[in-house]
Amino acid sequence: MRFLHIADVHLGCTRYNLEQSPRDFFNAWMDVLERYAIGENVEFVLICGDFFHKRSVPPETMDHAFEGLSRLRERGIPVVAIEGNHDQKHGDTPFSWLRSLEKWGLLYLLEPKAGDGRFVYEEWRRDRDHPIKGGFVDIGRARVFGSAWYGSQTSLAIPKLIDAIERSRREGAFHILMLHTDVEGHQKHPIPALSVDTLKRLKGVVDYVALGHTHMHYEIDNWAFNPGSIEVTNISEFRETRGVFVVDVGEDNTVSAKHFSDYLHRPFQRLSFEVDGFSEPAELLASVTRFVKENARGTEPGLPKPIIEITLRGRLGFLNSALDLRKLRDDTQKHCGAFHMRVRNMTVPADLNVEADIRPEMSKELVERRVVEGLVGRDKRYKRITPEMAAAVIYAKEQALIGEDPQKIAESIAQKALSETAAV
Numbered sequence: 001m002r003f004l005h006i007a008d009v010h011l012g013c014t015r016y017n018l019e020q021s022p023r024d025f026f027n028a029w030m031d032v033l034e035r036y037a038i039g040e041n042v043e044f045v046l047i048c049g050d051f052f053h054k055r056s057v058p059p060e061t062m063d064h065a066f067e068g069l070s071r072l073r074e075r076g077i078p079v080v081a082i083e084g085n086h087d088q089k090h091g092d093t094p095f096s097w098l099r100s101l102e103k104w105g106l107l108y109l110l111e112p113k114a115g116d117g118r119f120v121y122e123e124w125r126r127d128r129d130h131p132i133k134g135g136f137v138d139i140g141r142a143r144v145f146g147s148a149w150y151g152s153q154t155s156l157a158i159p160k161l162i163d164a165i166e167r168s169r170r171e172g173a174f175h176i177l178m179l180h181t182d183v184e185g186h187q188k189h190p191i192p193a194l195s196v197d198t199l200k201r202l203k204g205v206v207d208y209v210a211l212g213h214t215h216m217h218y219e220i221d222n223w224a225f226n227p228g229s230i231e232v233t234n235i236s237e238f239r240e241t242r243g244v245f246v247v248d249v250g251e252d253n254t255v256s257a258k259h260f261s262d263y264l265h266r267p268f269q270r271l272s273f274e275v276d277g278f279s280e281p282a283e284l285l286a287s288v289t290r291f292v293k294e295n296a297r298g299t300e301p302g303l304p305k306p307i308i309e310i311t312l313r314g315r316l317g318f319l320n321s322a323l324d325l326r327k328l329r330d331d332t333q334k335h336c337g338a339f340h341m342r343v344r345n346m347t348v349p350a351d352l353n354v355e356a357d358i359r360p361e362m363s364k365e366l367v368e369r370r371v372v373e374g375l376v377g378r379d380k381r382y383k384r385i386t387p388e389m390a391a392a393v394i395y396a397k398e399q400a401l402i403g404e405d406p407q408k409i410a411e412s413i414a415q416k417a418l419s420e421t422a423a424v
Contacts (some may be wrong), residue, residue, distance in 0.1 A: 001141050001174065004037045005245040005257075007048035007212025008229035010086065012061035015233065015307075018340055024266045024304070025053075026064040028231045031264040032244055038075055040246050044139045045077060047107070048126045048212030049084025049149065049180030053233070054403060057097045065326065069106040074081050078109040078139055082146045084180045084212060084410060085156075096102060108137045110146020110178065112164050116176050116379050119157075119164040121145060136168060141249070143173040144204070147180070154181045158201060164206040174253050177206040180213045186226070187214055216240035217259055225257055231265050234402060235309050235342070238268035262300060266339070267306040272313060279317040281324065288312070289331045296336035305339035308332075315348045323347075349406045352410075368394060 009029050015021040040114040052061065055091060072079055083089065089096035089130060102109040112119040124134025136145045138359050145165055150157040161177065169175060182193035203223065211226035215237050219225045228242030243261030250256070273291055278284040292310060299305045310332065316323065325343050333341035346364045348395040362370075376382050382389045395408050 001249040002040065002042045003142070003227060003247050003249075004032075004040065004045045005041045005048070005210050005227055006032060006045065006249055007180070007210075007227055008050045008084070008215055008232060008233075010050055010060055010229060010231065010233050011064050012053040013231070013233050015235075016340065016342065020339070021190065022058075022060060022109050024066075025231050025302075028263060028355075029064065029068050029266045031072075032230055033071060033150065036244050036246050036260060037072060037077055042077060042246065043081045044142070044144075044177055045072060046144070046176070046210045047079060047081040047177050048083050048210050050086040050212060050229075051081060051084070052087040052097060055090065055405075056086055060147065064103070066106070069101060071310070073106060074325070080137060080139070080144050080146070080178070081107070081146075082111065082178045082180060082212075085149045085151065085404070086219050088149050107143075108134070110137060110144065110174060111148050112136055112146070112161070114148075114160075117160075121164045121168040133381045135164070136175070138170065141172070141174050141335070142176055143170045144176045144178065146178050147295045149180050151408070152192060152229040158194070162202060162205055169205065170210040174249050175206045176210055178210045178212075180210065181221070182214050183211065183218075183224070183226070186216070186218045196220065207253060208247070208249075214238055215244055215263075219257065220261075222255055227259065228264075230422050232268055234398075234399075235268050235270065235307065238270065244392060249264040258269075264303070266298045266304045267300070268295060269306055271295055271308065273310060273311040274314045275312050275316055276314040278316055280381065281318060281322045286327055287333065289326060289335055290340075292332040292336040296338060299337060305337065307342070308336060308338040309344060311344040311409070312347050313364075320345075320347075397418075398416045 009025065009031060011025050012022055013025050036042070045169055051065070069079060083096070083098060085308070089097065089099065089405050092195055098109055099392070101107050108124050109122065112121050121135035122133070124137040125247065136143055145168070147157070147161060165177065183196045183199055184193045187193040199209065199220070209224035212222060214226055215229040215233065217226060217228040227245050228240060229237070230242065230244065232238050240260065243259050245257045245259055248256045271292065273288050275284060296308050323345065325345060329341050331345045332343070341370070344364070345369070369390060372393050373386050376386050376390045376393065399409050
């Protein structure tokens with residue numbers, strides 16, 4: 001048995017207001033399907049949450065989803081999906097675009113029923129007397145179980161999932177659970193994640209945990225697998241390994257999962273330049289342009305042109321208003337041939353007095369943390385947990401920048417505050 005495991009496709013994502021961005025995600029999505037679903041002759045495809053970047057899906061994005069899923073349907077390859085935090089339905093309606101794709105026969109959308117303090121798995125079915133619904137589906141030897149987006153409550157959901165799966169296992173089947181969550185030790189932000197020990201409690205009932213949510217590749221005990229996003233949603237992720245898993249399952253249920261990332265996706269690069277020692281704007285502009293020309297990655301054969309970000313750091317020797325960032329961006333882009341050039345000015349201008357504990361050589365991340373910690377520390381309620389709360393505030397800002405739902409951000413911050421307060 002062979003299947004393809006992907007997650008965090010984020011169709012419709014627009015990076016830095018670039019019109020080409022949604023097309024980048026579509027190109028990666030289609031190339032993955034051609035190479036690793038159709039090309040590898042898989043029996044089915046798992047999409048472990050965040051298929052769409054937002055719950056409100058533009059028409060072009062729906063076209064992108066329909067084209068890929070239709071191609072799989074034409075080849076007789078079923079697709080199984082779960083909702084992630086980016087594409088889950090609103091709480092006041094049973095409808096979502098993922099559910100529409102299910103209604104059109106393009107995928108199975110799985111989720112257990114919740115009620116009376118427990119979960120119940122029912123087999124997915126479609127007939128005249130029952131609406132489309134279901135918590136698990138059988139495809140060949142595999143029985144695939146879905147789950148919902150539980151957020152900070154995932155650790156509380158695991159025992160209920162274990163109990164529900166235990167009551168719905170099939171003799172001789174290879175059991176898969178699809179789960180959209182961060183796992184402790186692998187997450188990229190400070191909000192509490194599912195502990196590895198809690199995750200491993202699922203070992204008694206499932207043979208393979210198909211993870212999504214964290215945009216980098218990792219695996220645990222050749223049993224739980226997270227492929228990472230197929231494209232970069234934010235340049236801060238560009239160093240992470242991402243991709244897809246092609247999974248072969250032996251007759252004795254042994255797992256051989258191979259991770260691939262050699263499909264069509266846009267390259268990224270981050271550069272940093274120290275401005276100390278320059279007293280004239282023209283001299284600085286010439287030096288930065290030369291530096292970018294010498295160090296920026298070129299366009300590789302068969303790949304799109306890269307997006308490059310350069311961060312200016314240090315102390316300016318002239319007024320900040322004299323630094324023409326637009327000209328700097330245009331000149332550097334012309335000389336390196338990048339698809340898009342981002343210029344971030346993290347310098348300390350000559351006309352700005354900085355606090356004693358903030359030094360020009362500090363990274364932007366450290367400066368930001370120091371500033372936020374100073375603001376949070378003024379509130380006596382958080383005096384003893386200032387670093388933790390500052391980290392949560394910075395995470396909330398990052399989530400807002402990528403378009404996360406405000407209610408979800410507020411819930412995450414509230415959960416963080418409660419957990420830290422309880423710890424004290």
